Amino acid sequence: xxxxxxxxxxxxxxxxxxxxxxxxxxxxxxxxxxxxxxxxxxxxxxxxxxxxxxxxxxxxxxxxxxxxxxxxxxxxxxxxxxxxxxxxxxxxxxxxxxxxxxxxxxxxxxxxxxxxxxxxxxxxxxxxxxxxxxxxxxxxxxxxxxxxxxxxxxxxxxxxxxxxxxxxxxxxxxxxxxxxxxxxxxxxxxxxxxxxxxxxxxxxxxxxxxxxxxxxxxxxxxxxxxxxxxxxxxxxxxxxxxxxxxxxxxxxxxxxxxxxxxxxxxxxxxxxxxxxxxxxxxxxxxxxxxx
Numbered sequence: 001x002x003x004x005x006x007x008x009x010x011x012x013x014x015x016x017x018x019x020x021x022x023x024x025x026x027x028x029x030x031x032x033x034x035x036x037x038x039x040x041x042x043x044x045x046x047x048x049x050x051x052x053x054x055x056x057x058x059x060x061x062x063x064x065x066x067x068x069x070x071x072x073x074x075x076x077x078x079x080x081x082x083x084x085x086x087x088x089x090x091x092x093x094x095x096x097x098x099x100x101x102x103x104x105x106x107x108x109x110x111x112x113x114x115x116x117x118x119x120x121x122x123x124x125x126x127x128x129x130x131x132x133x134x135x136x137x138x139x140x141x142x143x144x145x146x147x148x149x150x151x152x153x154x155x156x157x158x159x160x161x162x163x164x165x166x167x168x169x170x171x172x173x174x175x176x177x178x179x180x181x182x183x184x185x186x187x188x189x190x191x192x193x194x195x196x197x198x199x200x201x202x203x204x205x206x207x208x209x210x211x212x213x214x215x216x217x218x219x220x221x222x223x224x225x226x227x228x229x230x231x232x233x234x235x236x237x238x239x240x241x242x243x244x245x246x247x248x249x250x251x252x253x254x255x256x257x258x259x260x261x262x263x264x265x266x267x268x269x270x271x272x273x274x275x276x277x278x279x280x281x282x283x284x285x286x287x288x289x290x291x
Contacts, residue, residue: 016283018116025239025285027056044069065092096124163195232283240270
């Protein structure tokens with residue numbers, strides 16, 4: 001309420017977004033991380049750059065974009081769950097062209113993670129998918145659909161096609177309900193294993209997660225935590241999973257040496273990272289010392 005008696009809306013500006021949150025969390029955990037993104041030169045883009053670089057993320061392969069930043073307004077319910085409204089038309093993130101994405105930009109890495117709106121928003125989705133498909137011949141591919149029904153339809157998420165070249169598919173039970181409504185988790189996993197993905201992890205909030213490796217499955221419990229909000233929790237889970245697999249030297253190929261026990265241990269670590277992210281406001285994943 002202002003001094004003049006008019007009402008207003010107070011907004012807290014926090015940098016984040018899908019794979020960028022994963023990059024921040026990975027870097028904070030100690031995994032060398034490079035972010036490939038189109039970053040605006042506006043005030044939000046500058047905030048974004050400071051956020052990533054202060055967390056240790058390498059931005060040398062990112063593109064300085066002339067378009068404005070995408071804005072996502074998150075309204076939280078009493079349980080900390082976020083409902084998003086996006087301002088994304090004509091913004092920097094989705095304007096990829098083929099000449100901006102080639103394997104020289106990827107550099108010497110073991111794993112490429114992507115997903116969310118980058119794989120579904122035109123005009124860039126075609127360039128991003130072609131880039132990831134080509135990279136699959138050289139590195140481990142990780143995908144998180146991170147569906148956004150307000151911006152894309154079910155047909156915009158061809159998960160089975162992505163699984164032809166993805167090694168790791170991580171998604172939430174909400175994502176699953178949107179993508180394959182009414183389909184049990186186990187049957188969904190078998191569908192996507194048959195399409196090509198070796199490791200599938202479905203997160204279930206306070207109920208933990210399901211790990212499925214080539215059809216062999218095991219549950220993972222979620223740590224108890226006082227939830228402030230859930231923004232960025234799924235992205236942090238992905239970071240914890242990839243960090244753990246990287247620390248064991250399992251990334252860089254087709255996960256040939258991964259067994260179910262190791263995958264479960266990686267998911268248990270990921271659940272701890274996600275729980276700590278839920279305990280603070282915004283997509284603010286923990287540093288390694290907190291674990």
